[in-house]
Amino acid sequence: MVEIAAPDSPASTETSNAKAPPVAAPVASEPEPPVPESPTPETPGPETSAAEPPVTTVEPSTSDEAFDNLDEMLAGSSTPQEPNSADTEPAAAAEVNRFSDSASLSKMRNMALIGGTSIMAIVTFAVIGYAVFSGRDQTPVTPEEPEPIQVAQFEPPAEEEPSGENEPAPIEETPQPAAEEPAKEPALEPMPSKEPTQPEAAAEASPKPAMPNKDNPFLFDDPAGAPAAEKPVVETPDIDSGKPKVATSQPSILELKDDPLYEVFGEAFPVLDPAAFNQSASVDPGPADAAPVALQVEVSTAAELVPRIPEVDVAGRLSDPIVRIEFDNMPLNEFASFVTQMSTVPVTIDPIALASADINAKTPISVKQTQTSVEGILEAAVRPFGLEVEATDKSARLRITQPLDGHKRVAQLLVDDLAKDQKEVADIAYLMTHLVEPLSWKQSRGDGLYRIDPGKIMITQSEVAHFNAVVFMEKLRVARGLPIRSNFSKDQFDLTLRSDQLSPALQKDVKLQIVVPTPLYKVIDQLEKKSGLTILCDWDSLAMNKLGPATPVTLTAPGVTVQQALDQFCQAWKLEALPINPTTVQLVSQRSVPIMPWLEFYDVSNLGLGKSEAAALINNAKRELTDLRKTGYGDLLYDPASKRLLALLSKDDHQRLQFALQRKISN
Incomplete structure (x- = not known):
């Protein structure tokens, strides 16, 4: 609300003087003075102010209407009092400077934004242009590689240099006789440097390099300009001792090794070999028919591609907790395979431990345990048979239970039926100490002891030596025609050679095809089911050949005997299959064979x-x-x-x- 007082009153003068600065802003633009509605008296005085209208009050709705009403109200006054120019000029100048400074700042800010945007656009277009034009420059480099030309020119003539000097000219005249074609091929090559040949002159006359073939861009024409019909490359394998099949199949093997999948699958990649389809349509099927049957067994032999055996903390994994587990009448070898998969600890079943317990690997076991460990379930499975679990560096080994105090056990061997006097008892003791754990006796710097008594021999030995000594005495009784005295099965004392006992099982036919690399323990399981054998793995020994239960292997045995399949597999991985009994073999490393x-x-x-x-x-x-x-x-x-x-x-x-x-x- 704006109030305007009469000019004759003293308050009006003070009010007008006091309100002059706010009005200075619109007066700074020097608008035209308002036209008074009544004539101004000649002599201004205090009396003239009495005719002025009273003070009016205007309520403008907006700020703009307030200024408009102010002009009208000021025009109605008889003696408008102009503001002092000395007071208003500094304020007006400061106000103008303020507006001019803000305008210049906004202008500079707009110019900076426009300039920065322009620079970013230029840089973006420059990067895109560089990427486009640099990519175009790299494309024409690939077709000009000289390697295929050199391979095509210089590979064959290394074997045919003498015949290349005899006939350099007749290439263009007589391309058709088949008998002379092998002799003409060396003449096409520019290898001899002493005497210039006709292909060299043609190469100098045409400086153009060998161009790609129209049908196949990876084949190059002869640089000498000879027609395609004059290059008898098909007949070259006849010179190499008649081996066309080997020459055609070898390049495909080299190309497969360059494939990335070959390093994953090894020689089992690809699953379908193209040579197998071309072999039946070959002109000369003689070498394929002459191949022995044993060569049909295919085993992956790329040992350098085999991954390393992961390091397993056997003692730590055996202590892993198990909340609850239950098995009923499960074969022992299948149970060991299950524990191997579950705990990653290879479980080795010792054949001597099985023989001492008078069981085999397929003896059913039952386990029902709660709040136990991996070692606990193994102990529960084999403890009823007098066996225990031993943690070695590479596996958990099932062995004969040892004395708790760790000392050697003392036992007596009755030999009164084998020896009539003390001298014969000594002879039997001599045989025993040289054929039963010979390095464990005191005479061989071991800690085993024996004492000869009338009709018996007292020994202090390990549990394994005790069992082997009993087996030796029983076999000696069988060899001399005497009855056995122990409670073990008579099959353990059969004097037939182990290899002869196992021979009937090895002559069975087996059909097994595992072309995709599969963990070794699964391949062994499949071979056991197909052949009917029991295959025990000594994982401590196989670790020397970088073989573990999870090592990927392949085995293809189409219609061969079990003996051939085992021989090829063991030969590929440098293993040996040791005969144990008529239905059991043990896989060990070849380096372990001399000490087993x-x-x-x-x-x-x-x-x-x-x-x-x-x-x-x-x-x-x-x-x-x-x-x-x-x-x-x-x-x-x-x-x-x-x-x-x-x-x-x-x-x-x-x-x-x-x-x-x-x-x-x-x-």
């Missing part, structure tokens, strides 16, 4: 040997027993009472001894 002997009784009664002749035969045979001479672990002795050779030898030495005895019998 077993005892065999060889019947030599048909040779009619005396003591001196038997000693000569043993001395001659020991010269051929390589593992025995290298390791000294084992021995070869003669029992005159049973007329048998007692041999504690490795698998290879057993085979050498059999060949030596066959030669002796044939002579």
Whole structure:
């Protein structure tokens, strides 16, 4: 609300003077003075102010209407009092400067924004243009690689240099006789540098390099300009000793190795071999038909592609907790495989432990445990058979239960039926200490002890040595025609060679095709089901060949015998399948074979040997027993009472001894 007082009153003068500064802003633009409605008296005085209208009050609705009403109200006054110019000029100048400064600042800000945007746009277009034009410059580089030209020109003539100097010219005239084609091919190559040939002159006349073939851009024409019909490259394999099939199949194998999937699947990639389809339509099927049956077994042999065995903390994994588990009548080998998958700890089943418990790997077991561990369920499964779990560096091994105090156990072996006097008891003790754990006795710097008593032998040995000593005495009774005295199964004392016992099971046919790399334990399970064998894996020994339960392997055995399938698989991975009994083999590393002997009784009664002749035969045979001479672990002795050779030898030495005895019998 704005109030205007009469000019004659003193208050009006003070009010007008006081209100002058606010009105100075619109007066700064010097508008035209308002036209008064009544004439102004000549002599202004206080009397004239009495005719002025009274004070009026105007309520403007907006600020603009307030200024409009102010002009009208000021125009109605008879003597408008102009503001002092000296007071209003500084305020007006400051106000104008303020507006001019803000305008300049906004202008500069707009210019900066426009300039920054322009620079960003220019940089963006420059980057896009560089990417587009640099990509165009790189594309024409690929077709000008000189490597295919050099391979096509210089690979064949390395073998045919002498014949290239004889006939350089007749290339263009006589391209058709097939007999002369192998001799013409070296003349096409510019290899000889001493004498210029006709292809060299043609190459100098046409400086154009070898151009890609129209049909296939990866094939290059001859730089000499010879027609395609004059290049007898098809007949070149006839010179290489007639091996066209090998020459055509070898490049495909090299190309497959460059495929990224080959490093994952190994030689099992691809699943379908193209050579298998071309072999039936080949012109010369002779080499394929002549291949032996054993070569049909395919095993992945790329050992450098095998991943390393993951390090497993066997003791730590055996202590992993298990809330609840229950098995009923599950075969022992399947239970061991299950624990291996669940805990990542390989479980090794020792054949000697199974024999001491008088069970086999397929004996059913039952487990029902709560709030236990991995070791707890293993102990619960084998404890009823007198076995326990031993944590080694690479596996959890099922072995014969050892004494709690860790000392050797003392036991007596009755030999009153085998020896009539003290001398014969000593002879039997000599045989035992050389054929039962020979390195564990005190005479061989071991800690095993024995004492000869009338009709018995007292021994202080480990549990394994105790069991092997019992087996030795029982086999000696069987060899001498005496009844056995132990409670073990008679099958363990069969004197038939282990290899002969296992031979019928190995002659069965098996059909197995695993072309995709599969964990080793699954491949073993499939081979067991197809062949009917029990295959035990010594994981401590297989670890030396970088093999573990999860190692990916392949095995393709279409219609071959179990013997052939095992031989090819073991040969590929440098393993050995040791015979255990008529239905069981054990897979070990070849490096472990010399120190894993077993005892065999060889019947030599048909040779009619005396003591001196038997000693000569043993001395001659020991010269051929390589593992025995290298390791000294084992021995070869003669029992005159049973007329048998007692041999504690490795698998290879057993085979050498059999060949030596066959030669002796044939002579």
